[in-house]
Amino acid sequence: MAWGVALALAALAAGVRAESRPRYGRAVVGSALGEPGSLDPVAARSVAETTVVGLVFDTLYRFGPDGRIAPHLATAMPEIVDGKARVVIRPGVHFHNGAALGAADVAASLARAKASASAGWLLAAVDDVAVDGDAVVLGTTRKDLAAILAAPATAITPKGAAPRAGQPIGSGPFRVARVARDRLELEAYAEHHGGRPYLDRVTLRWFTSADGEARLYETGGADWSVHGATVFASGAPKHPTVQLDGPATILVYLGFGKAHAAITDNRDFRIALDAAIARGGLDGIGAGERTVPTRDPVPAELGGPELTDAQTGAQLADAQAALAAAAAAVPALAPAAIGKTTLEILVDASRPDDREVAERVVNALDKLGLAATIAAVAAPELARRVEAGTCDLYVGQLAATVTTPALLFAAAYAAGGERAVADKLAAGGTIDPTRVRAAFGKRLPIVPLLDRGVRLHVRKDLRGAWFDAGARLAIADLFRWDR
Numbered sequence: 001m002a003w004g005v006a007l008a009l010a011a012l013a014a015g016v017r018a019e020s021r022p023r024y025g026r027a028v029v030g031s032a033l034g035e036p037g038s039l040d041p042v043a044a045r046s047v048a049e050t051t052v053v054g055l056v057f058d059t060l061y062r063f064g065p066d067g068r069i070a071p072h073l074a075t076a077m078p079e080i081v082d083g084k085a086r087v088v089i090r091p092g093v094h095f096h097n098g099a100a101l102g103a104a105d106v107a108a109s110l111a112r113a114k115a116s117a118s119a120g121w122l123l124a125a126v127d128d129v130a131v132d133g134d135a136v137v138l139g140t141t142r143k144d145l146a147a148i149l150a151a152p153a154t155a156i157t158p159k160g161a162a163p164r165a166g167q168p169i170g171s172g173p174f175r176v177a178r179v180a181r182d183r184l185e186l187e188a189y190a191e192h193h194g195g196r197p198y199l200d201r202v203t204l205r206w207f208t209s210a211d212g213e214a215r216l217y218e219t220g221g222a223d224w225s226v227h228g229a230t231v232f233a234s235g236a237p238k239h240p241t242v243q244l245d246g247p248a249t250i251l252v253y254l255g256f257g258k259a260h261a262a263i264t265d266n267r268d269f270r271i272a273l274d275a276a277i278a279r280g281g282l283d284g285i286g287a288g289e290r291t292v293p294t295r296d297p298v299p300a301e302l303g304g305p306e307l308t309d310a311q312t313g314a315q316l317a318d319a320q321a322a323l324a325a326a327a328a329a330v331p332a333l334a335p336a337a338i339g340k341t342t343l344e345i346l347v348d349a350s351r352p353d354d355r356e357v358a359e360r361v362v363n364a365l366d367k368l369g370l371a372a373t374i375a376a377v378a379a380p381e382l383a384r385r386v387e388a389g390t391c392d393l394y395v396g397q398l399a400a401t402v403t404t405p406a407l408l409f410a411a412a413y414a415a416g417g418e419r420a421v422a423d424k425l426a427a428g429g430t431i432d433p434t435r436v437r438a439a440f441g442k443r444l445p446i447v448p449l450l451d452r453g454v455r456l457h458v459r460k461d462l463r464g465a466w467f468d469a470g471a472r473l474a475i476a477d478l479f480r481w482d483r
Contacts, residue, residue: 416445
């Protein structure tokens, strides 16, 4: 696994802790990388969603700052004997409503995740889930089971039920105090089994303007920024600032809906669009953080291939050839009719950078002879329309919650609605990357566009910051430093 960035940040954080005197208390305000479209663990895909799920809910295992996996709700690593993995559940854990968390809750939560359309592929290698006293028993021989059970989608809810919208109940270090139009307010859960967070209250904000959150940070209204330290000419934040860079493991991709299914479901059309997109300028998206143009679901930092300069440009000859093949099967793409269709591209209004990405797609469609419009909608509305298929195209975000090539390819297929392929990849263990990559390029369940990281500007007196491999900020570890 490529944990180099996480390790470097963890070392920095550890060094800071050594010279500090952590204090319990304080409220902080910081930026999320967009609005969570859902607070349900099984639906978590974006960085905002996986971050909040990790604060409100617990998983059986988790990765630490050193990149190593350790038991969390489990008392030890899984014991696998004769095709069965036994996981003993930590005693004395309670949900935010005071109810005890036990093996029945764990089994029900994993069963719901396995049955879900969005996250079931994660547990494709698990044949069954049963309760055995204070443990759950899973039918599997996967040696990387603990890593799979650290994914946010496998977080535990009371009786395995879907959380209530706006009022999710978990057992994590924070509980939801309030959900508003542009923010989420969290309060510390003092009885958390892993220890009470240092901070009393965390408010996560999101913005619909490109400079809104950087402006808030610069003028002293926030404790960290993920879109730049300054927005004014010759400006500077009103408090000392340090900068941390997370791994470029957030996949920004183009997804497909069903509004014009004859066009968007056609594989040759997808290949034509993929080839027509000029990815070279995508490395300028954002506010200086690392962005890596890609055509692969596996980030370069996790072992994926990096594009050559030639591969970042539009491949117009290939695009036209694929479009001609598509036109033979789709009358709307024939030369006499193609200009009559206008496609709609949905973007998350709380991720303004995604509009810049969508504009590149509009340019690519124009080269193919198709018109397109961009519609910015709230994250929950985007999630609803994507699930229902009531769109043509959308710009999506997929945080790396798993790190092996097979599982990363599976995540991409699942995001594209191809559950059977995702299950096969997730259940099969090791893969031949060359063959899987070639098959992916012919099917294109989604079109990968770029991998991006997070550049965090944080107040110097707020310590303990580090990123995991999925570019999630460890908010539960933050504390205010007092001299």
